[in-house]
Amino acid sequence: MGIEAISHITFVVRDLDRMTSFLCEGLGAREVYDSGTRTFSLSKEKFFLLGDIWIAAMEGEPxxxxxxxxxxxxxxxxxxxxxxxxxxxxxxxxxxxxxxxxxxxxxxxxxxxxxxxxxxxxxxxxxxxxxxxx
Structure with a gap:
């Protein structure tokens, strides 16, 4: 067994909505999840698919x-x-x-x-x- 592929890429950003615009309007990603006010990880987050690549954006200090x-x-x-x-x-x-x-x-x-x-x-x-x- 070994590494098969990249699972996901996470970016820490100040403004999740601005990152959504950057990824979706700028690069053509599709938003697939928004935690809203809930926190399952370290902070509020959104998930995107860019092609087949899972990108996570988490609110925090970039x-x-x-x-x-x-x-x-x-x-x-x-x-x-x-x-x-x-x-x-x-x-x-x-x-x-x-x-x-x-x-x-x-x-x-x-x-x-x-x-x-x-x-x-x-x-x-x-x-x-x-x-x-x-």
Whole structure:
């Protein structure tokens, strides 16, 4: 027995409604649970499905500093501009992409409202390894 997959990803946020807007309107997630005023874990929380990925958002104190540590989702090249427009319309801060070498895909980096960095990326691990080896 070993690790099979990621079970879920949890983000601690100040405002659950704002995170709901970010995930649902910005990234296309679907809200599947809202604890309301009940607390089964450490604080009020909401669960979302983004594709098949379970994302939990818990009310609390988010990170105070921004780092390059991030969560990346794979998308197609054609989806980059529409995602950038949707996220920009929510007031999400889009970060300049890092310098890339030809063949490793394109990325859109952006922060949620609580200093979490996300990336939408068009490449795959196989493509990147092949490019780095060549």
């Amino acid at each position: 990170p105070t500093e921004r780092t390059y540590g991030h969560l990346a989702f794979r998308i197609t090249e054609a989806e980059l501009a529409p995602f950038e427009a949707r996220l920009g319309s929510l007031g999400v801060e889009i970060r300049s992409a890092r310098k890339r070498v030809e063949g490793e895909g394109h990325s859109l980096y952006f922060y949620d409202f609580d200093n979490h960095l996300f990336e939408l990326h068009t490449g795959t691990l196989h493509e990147r390894l092949r490019r780095y080896e060549g």
